[in-house]
Each structure stands twice: as C-alpha cells, then as structure tokens.
Amino acid sequence: MLSFSLGPLSLSIGHLLLITAFALALLVGGVLGRRYQLPVAGSVADIFLATMICARLGFVIGYFEHYRHDLFGILDIRDGGFDVIWGLAGAVGFTAFLLWRRKLVRRPLAIASITGLLFWGGTAGTIALIEQQARGIPPVTLTALNGDTIAVNQIAQGQPMVINLWATWCPPCIREMPVLDVAQNRYPGVTFVFANQREQAETIRAFLDKQNLKLNNLYRDSQADLARAVGSQGLPTTLFYNAKGQLMDTHMGELSNATLAKGLKKIIPGQP
Structure with missing residues (x-):
C-alpha cells in the first residue's frame, strides 16, 4: 500500500x-x-x-x-x-x-x-x-482515448518508466502537469505514462485543450485497476520503474522539478 x-x-x-x-x-x-x-x-x-x-x-x-x-x-x-x-x-x-x-x-x-x-x-x-516482494509492474490493462487497450508492462519496451496517476479535478495534478510535460521531452530514454483515473475521454480531451498540453502515452484507468494494484488511495501518485520493471520509488502528492529529479535518479543509470 x-x-x-x-x-x-x-x-x-x-x-x-x-x-x-x-x-x-x-x-x-x-x-x-x-x-x-x-x-x-x-x-x-x-x-x-x-x-x-x-x-x-x-x-x-x-x-x-x-x-x-x-x-x-x-x-x-x-x-x-x-x-x-x-x-x-x-x-x-x-x-x-x-x-x-x-x-x-x-x-x-x-x-x-x-x-x-x-x-x-x-x-x-x-x-x-x-x-x-511485490515491486513488478502490475498485470493491468489501460485504455487509450481512441479505445485501444494495452497492458502496462508492454508500454515501456525495456525503458525506465514513470507512471503518473491523475485526474482533471485534482488541483495538485494540474499544478504538476507542466513539470511532467517538459520532462517527457527532456528525457527521451524514459517512458512517461499518464494514467487518468475514472474519467471519460471527452473530459480528458477538453482538459488537454484548455491546459495546452500534449501528453505522450495517455491512457484511461477507467476502473482504477492500476491504482488498486499499486495500493494508491490518493492523487496524484507517481511511480518510478527501472528498465527491468522494478518499482524503485513512489511519490504521492504534487511533483516539483526537484522531487521528479529524485525519482529519476533511482531509475536512470548514471543520472547525477
């Protein structure tokens, strides 16, 4: 938990x-x-x-x-x-x-x-x-905005992965989004995954347009299966997995550039 x-x-x-x-x-x-x-x-x-x-x-x-x-x-x-x-x-x-x-x-x-x-x-x-004893990526399926589904452990393709659990109604989620938006382009060797919790595709699209965000690997966790699997009871929650799919760090609450750097340091080899 x-x-x-x-x-x-x-x-x-x-x-x-x-x-x-x-x-x-x-x-x-x-x-x-x-x-x-x-x-x-x-x-x-x-x-x-x-x-x-x-x-x-x-x-x-x-x-x-x-x-x-x-x-x-x-x-x-x-x-x-x-x-x-x-x-x-x-x-x-x-x-x-x-x-x-x-x-x-x-x-x-x-x-x-x-x-x-x-x-x-x-x-x-x-x-x-x-x-x-339970640090692997959960066997959970997420849904893209176009309706396609994919297993979480198939998204990163051998890269370190950062999974952000969020929702459009969550103020700290909104505040941290620009940090993650910049990071996904700054660290091409890391797969950033945005797992929206229990919201409809139309709501998510409207939010992205309003905030002028372009998020890669954006999916819906429509029944909060991923949140349950990792034991998250609050938003936002960010999970840091290394290239082997092992959970190395977690962060609950708003991310800053500093706390994001702390998590990335544990999953990127040689990261200062």
Missing part, C-alpha cells in the same frame, strides 16, 4: 508513519511528564520540528539546482521534498542537545524519543521488506 485515505484526506504511508511516531512520542512524553511533574511534550515537539527542518534543508541542498530560479519553492513543502538521512541526523543531534541542556527532563524525554524512533524505524523497515 502506497497511501492511506481517511475521508477527503489522503496521506502517503511514509507520512502516516511519521505522524503516528510523533503522536506516540507525544503520548509517552505526556504520560511521563505527568508522572515526573515535568513538561516533556514541548521538547518532543521541538525535536519533531528540528527533524523536519533538517530533512527539508538536506533535500534542498542536494537538489538546489532545481530551486535556484524559484527560491520560494524552497518553502513550498507541498512537493514532499525531504531527505531521510538529514532528518535522522537532525533528530539525533537535537535530541542529544536537549538531553544535555534540559537535565530535569532527560529520562522521560529520552524514553519518549526512543519510543517514537523505534516505532518509525520498525514499521518503515517492515513495510519496505514487504514491498520488495
């Missing part, structure tokens, strides 16, 4: 695990804080904030060329650009700093922080192991 849906709210599994780990650390910190009569929850929140800042900073530094001409984009975290290693380093470093400076809360804060970290690491690792 790539994402989780609760009513109109959809979250990637990665984000859901992170929020759950933070909530668990807050809960443990609150319980221990009452026991020791000490304010612990605030310190846990400080650690979470420092983690997010470091993770974002690390990602921006790594892909700064894509933000150079759009400095406002650095603050636009809707693209989901975070670096896990930088985030972990920030969490460990700032936790160590707080444990050193705030001696009174040292024990409960350490317990709360370790609880959240172990939960996140354990669940994320388990999910990663499970996903490794």
Whole structure:
C-alpha cells in the first residue's frame, strides 16, 4: 500500500508513519511528564520540528539546482521534498542537545524519543521488506482515448518508466502537469505514462485543450485497476520503474522539478 485515505484526506504511508511516531512520542512524553511533574511534550515537539527542518534543508541542498530560479519553492513543502538521512541526523543531534541542556527532563524525554524512533524505524523497515516482494509492474490493462487497450508492462519496451496517476479535478495534478510535460521531452530514454483515473475521454480531451498540453502515452484507468494494484488511495501518485520493471520509488502528492529529479535518479543509470 502506497497511501492511506481517511475521508477527503489522503496521506502517503511514509507520512502516516511519521505522524503516528510523533503522536506516540507525544503520548509517552505526556504520560511521563505527568508522572515526573515535568513538561516533556514541548521538547518532543521541538525535536519533531528540528527533524523536519533538517530533512527539508538536506533535500534542498542536494537538489538546489532545481530551486535556484524559484527560491520560494524552497518553502513550498507541498512537493514532499525531504531527505531521510538529514532528518535522522537532525533528530539525533537535537535530541542529544536537549538531553544535555534540559537535565530535569532527560529520562522521560529520552524514553519518549526512543519510543517514537523505534516505532518509525520498525514499521518503515517492515513495510519496505514487504514491498520488495511485490515491486513488478502490475498485470493491468489501460485504455487509450481512441479505445485501444494495452497492458502496462508492454508500454515501456525495456525503458525506465514513470507512471503518473491523475485526474482533471485534482488541483495538485494540474499544478504538476507542466513539470511532467517538459520532462517527457527532456528525457527521451524514459517512458512517461499518464494514467487518468475514472474519467471519460471527452473530459480528458477538453482538459488537454484548455491546459495546452500534449501528453505522450495517455491512457484511461477507467476502473482504477492500476491504482488498486499499486495500493494508491490518493492523487496524484507517481511511480518510478527501472528498465527491468522494478518499482524503485513512489511519490504521492504534487511533483516539483526537484522531487521528479529524485525519482529519476533511482531509475536512470548514471543520472547525477
């Protein structure tokens, strides 16, 4: 499963695990804080904030060329650009700093922080192991706007492939389309596939005309079979497959040039 849906709210599994780990650390910190009569929850929140800042900073530094001409984009975290290693380093470093400076809360804060970290690491690792067993391209058939059908695994013909699940009513899908439109021409060695979810051909054509888009490999996933097969509960969702048909990365939410480059780096040999 790539994402989780609760009513109109959809979250990637990665984000859901992170929020759950933070909530668990807050809960443990609150319980221990009452026991020791000490304010612990605030310190846990400080650690979470420092983690997010470091993770974002690390990602921006790594892909700064894509933000150079759009400095406002650095603050636009809707693209989901975070670096896990930088985030972990920030969490460990700032936790160590707080444990050193705030001696009174040292024990409960350490317990709360370790609880959240172990939960996140354990669940994320388990999910990663499970996903490794099902990383191939799903045996799903898509329909072209003219009515022709094709199996997803026959589209790329041995090339790396990027599959974008989208819909015309989805605002982040609309915002990211220019990025993907440019990319499909910039990377001729990658097959970009646009799988529209549950919409009629007339609706899609009208959208393309209005947005002045020419999308290659545009298909209808009329019953959302592909979305179900990959475990996507929200849009947009982008899947990155290497030339062997193995799923190497996923991204739920709006793509920026930087987050697209991150995914392409995992499927294009030698991509800087």
